[in-house]
């Protein structure tokens with residue numbers, strides 16, 4: 001509509017809306033739709049965290065909180081970053097937000113001027129490019145290769161840097177690919193940042209705990225570039241707390257202060273009860289996460305085995321997160337029984353929804369048009385059933 005702002009008109013709609021609608025229709029018709037499109041743990045929040053939320057209510061934590069979050073929570077986050085990530089931050093460096101998503105948006109809005117470039121390592125999480133667009137920045141995609149598990153290299157990043165580059169954004173473990181940057185790879189990226197001190201980086205570490213191989217490395221561990229790094233993390237994935245809406249960032253004082261200012265005018269501090277629950281989550285350590293990770297690991301292995309039996313799917317082994325991200329381009333150009341041609345991953349996703357009744361997400365949404373994303377955060381039997389159906393449906397394509 002013409003009365004809406006240019007800003008909102010330029011914003012992309014979620015690419016999964018048509019799929020979600022079709023999925024609901026099929027379910028309403030009585031079909032057993034297996035939904036592997038969610039980016040959400042299928043576990044409940046651990047009981048001790050729920051109990052802390054109940055206590056918070058009874059203890060009267062019902063008022064506005066400080067904009068950047070309760071001091072106790074920020075202190076617990078600083079302790080966590082020191083203990084688990086070897087990062088030295090004080091309370092004043094930490095801003096607690098309404099999910100990691102708001103932390104990312106705060107950082108982008110606080111850092112990017114109109115026309116400035118943001119290098120987004122692709123495949124990327126769906127919201128990065130739209131946040132950059134809202135800030136009137138220009139996103140510059142740097143695509144990792146299948147051979148390198150979709151991880152962009154330091155050399156590729158350096159090549160993309162121009163005098164207008166302001167930021168680099170990535171997630172590790174990565175949504176959608178599950179790829180995890182090694183210490184060596186991040187050291188190389190840190191060296192690039194050291195050569196370009198005007199360039200900052202947002203390291204999205206929301207999947208930190210869901211890592212099956214090797215260590216988690218924070219980009220901010222590299223001391224000489226620590227002030228150029230904004231570390232984003234949260235509670236949604238590791239503690240199965242998606243609905244609670246608590247995330248945070250850690251950054252140098254000026255950036256944390258800017259994010260606090262942004263947040264103070266838009267949302268204020270996030271929910272008081274959720275913050276108390278997040279504090280309890282951290283005090284409980286990561287053993288509840290470790291239990292869930294055991295399940296994610298088992299399912300990753302299960303799904304990889306099933307996916308490898310599907311001809312034409314090329315799937316790197318995800319080291320973390322809870323997705324598999326096969327290249328499905330071998331099916332492009334084939335014809336479905338009804339006669340329609342599968343032109344791209346979006347068509348294939350729609351075909352699999354209609355024919356196999358399995359919902360997944362087209363790689364288009366993540367800047368990887370040859371791929372599809374399947375969540376492995378579902379019960380083992382569902383995953384087994386889903387990939388058997390997918391294999392059967394794909395055999396109908398000629």
Ligand code: PLP
Nearest residue numbers: 099100101125171175234236247
């Ligand atoms: N970053 C990545 C890579 C994600 O996948 C997600 C959630 O899907 C988020 C950030 C947002 O997390 P939160 O629920 O804390 O806002």
